[in-house]
Amino acid sequence: MHQHIRVTVEAVIFGYNSRDGLSVLLVKRTIPPYIFKWALPGGFASNDEPLEVCVKRELRTETGISINYLEQLYTFGAPDRDPRGRFLAVAYFGLVRPTALQTKPKPVITSAFPLGSVSDDREARWCKIQELPQLAFDHNMIIEKALTRLRNKIRYEPIGFELLDSKFPISELEKLYETLLARPIDRRNFQKKLNSLGILIAHDEKQKAALQGRPAKLFSFNEQEYSKLREEGILFEI
Amino acid sequence: MHQHIRVTVEAVIFGYNSRDGLSVLLVKRTIPPYIFKWALPGGFASNDEPLEVCVKRELRTETGISINYLEQLYTFGAPDRDPRGRFLAVAYFGLVRPTALQTKPKPVITSAFPLGSVSDDREARWCKIQELPQLAFDHNMIIEKALTRLRNKIRYEPIGFELLDSKFPISELEKLYETLLARPIDRRNFQKKLNSLGILIAHDEKQKAALQGRPAKLFSFNEQEYSKLREEGILFEI
DNA sequence: AATAATTGCGTTTATGCACCACATTCGCCC
DNA sequence: GGGCGAATGTGGTGCATAAACGCAATTATT
Numbered sequence: 068m069h070q071h072i073r074v075t076v077e078a079v080i081f082g083y084n085s086r087d088g089l090s091v092l093l094v095k096r097t098i099p100p101y102i103f104k105w106a107l108p109g110g111f112a113s114n115d116e117p118l119e120v121c122v123k124r125e126l127r128t129e130t131g132i133s134i135n136y137l138e139q140l141y142t143f144g145a146p147d148r149d150p151r152g153r154f155l156a157v158a159y160f161g162l163v164r165p166t167a168l169q170t171k172p173k174p175v176i177t178s179a180f181p182l183g184s185v186s187d188d189r190e191a192r193w194c195k196i197q198e199l200p201q202l203a204f205d206h207n208m209i210i211e212k213a214l215t216r217l218r219n220k221i222r223y224e225p226i227g228f229e230l231l232d233s234k235f236p237i238s239e240l241e242k243l244y245e246t247l248l249a250r251p252i253d254r255r256n257f258q259k260k261l262n263s264l265g266i267l268i269a270h271d272e273k274q275k276a277a278l279q280g281r282p283a284k285l286f287s288f289n290e291q292e293y294s295k296l297r298e299e300g301i302l303f304e305i
Numbered sequence: 306m307h308q309h310i311r312v313t314v315e316a317v318i319f320g321y322n323s324r325d326g327l328s329v330l331l332v333k334r335t336i337p338p339y340i341f342k343w344a345l346p347g348g349f350a351s352n353d354e355p356l357e358v359c360v361k362r363e364l365r366t367e368t369g370i371s372i373n374y375l376e377q378l379y380t381f382g383a384p385d386r387d388p389r390g391r392f393l394a395v396a397y398f399g400l401v402r403p404t405a406l407q408t409k410p411k412p413v414i415t416s417a418f419p420l421g422s423v424s425d426d427r428e429a430r431w432c433k434i435q436e437l438p439q440l441a442f443d444h445n446m447i448i449e450k451a452l453t454r455l456r457n458k459i460r461y462e463p464i465g466f467e468l469l470d471s472k473f474p475i476s477e478l479e480k481l482y483e484t485l486l487a488r489p490i491d492r493r494n495f496q497k498k499l500n501s502l503g504i505l506i507a508h509d510e511k512q513k514a515a516l517q518g519r520p521a522k523l524f525s526f527n528e529q530e531y532s533k534l535r536e537e538g539i540l541f542e543i
Numbered sequence: 544a545a546t547a548a549t550t551g552c553g554t555t556t557a558t559g560c561a562c563c564a565c566a567t568t569c570g571c572c573c
Numbered sequence: 574g575g576g577c578g579a580a581t582g583t584g585g586t587g588c589a590t591a592a593a594c595g596c597a598a599t600t601a602t603t
Contacts, residue, residue, distance in 0.1 A: 566584100
């Protein structure tokens with residue numbers, strides 16, 4: 068008997084800012100099944116492209132978002148996960164900087180919505196992780212898996228930086244970790260740890276427009292130093 | 306244009322003993338492409354089964370090995386990874402106990418061979434990871450990925466136990482970790498750590514047939530206690 | 544009975560983490 | 574301008590845990 072399995076790629080894209088916490092990028096479906104339901108951006112895999120290229124293309128056309136980090140998450144293949152028949156979903160997991168969060172994600176097909184407008188027929192949006200609606204297919208489960216991966220991975224790989232602007236105050240990084248790990252972190256020990264690792268580059272600039280209090284120094288992630296440490300077997304751990 | 310992507314499942318099955326170190330289960334291909342080359346056990350995904358069920362079935366029919374732990378590893382989808390056309394390989398990652406390593410893996414496929422027969426033209430075997438030949442397709446790369454996963458995972462999840470007999474001396478576990486992490490571990494601290502976690506059950510039995518030296522007490526993994534600790538947020542770390 | 548090998552348990556030293564104290568630098572208000 | 578609130582930068586201390594090391598106990602071998 069001949070094999071008949073179709074393949075889609077899906078993307079769980081996380082964004083973060085200190086006001087809203089963690090958000091996920093969603094698109095509204097325009098065709099059945101699950102028409103008008105929110106879903107993960109994604110679509111059919113093409114016959115000749117690498118899977119990762121497919122995801123990036125779908126993301127670009129469906130949301131116009133430029134991603135900062137992308138890795139494969141998991142392949143979902145339950146026989147009944149799609150009413151149309153047997154579908155594999157190769158899910159990816161991505162991160163964007165806060166600047167991408169501020170701009171409204173918009174399909175490139177339609178002309179741009181004015182920034183900040185909230186129209187009911189919009190087709191892509193950021194949704195806070197705590198406020199996720201019921202999504203199409205098994206997409207809630209996919210996000211759950213991506214969240215678990217994110218929470219585990221930031222503890223031993225420096226991917227948290229990918230969720231912040233390239234220059235950031237340490238307190239921002241700390242708040243990010245507190246949000247994701249759901250536990251308080253000692254400000255001073257956190258700073259001391261990062262300083263002793265030497266994977267931060269201090270800048271002369273200072274944070275502008277702090278709401279109140281002393282403006283913080285800005286830092287950026289020292290990728291060179293990190294890969295050097297990695298080779299020496301010293302690992303990042305929070 | 307219509308999508309035409311076929312799907313296979315592949316399994317990287319690891320076995321361990323203190324004499325040979327880590328080994329991988331291989332099967333010899335009997336059809337082109339790569340005919341007579343060694344490859345990972347696997348095959349076409351069926352239309353209506355969950356992927357994991359497919360892998361287990363293929364493993365049973367191709368090698369007769371009973372596996373002890375199985376999880377999804379990664380989906381390989383480079384457009385040129387199979388000369389026959391576009392193929393996705395959903396790779397799984399599994400572990401067996403040493404008893405499975407001692408018995409020669411044998412295909413149960415054809416009715417031509419009686420079940421227990423061990424013919425010289427056998428098509429499945431264990432291969433030490435240091436002695437891997439060039440395999441069919443991208444299977445060397447798949448094993449590389451599985452190895453990385455194994456080495457990382459044993460550090461924070463108790464899957465090392467799945468590579469040992471259900472009752473084992475602590476020194477066996479320690480040697481396993483030394484082999485996989487490729488660094489020496491202090492015997493006494495290792496033992497203390499496991500004892501303080503309380504995830505080992507001590508047995509009255511002692512190791513039989515030690516080559517020399519004092520026979521060691523036998524222990525087994527306390528799954529109940531481990532899942533209890535897990536719920537309390539205390540995690541396993543070596 | 545001496546020796547080698549390996550296990551089991553204890554002691555000391557170093558490191559990391561929770562917690563405290565205080566100076567510094569900004570905005571804001573009087 | 575000076576005091577105040579709020580947040581950042583930097584130093585330090587005590588405790589718990591991990592790393593490093595010592596040594597006796599148990600077995601096979603000779």
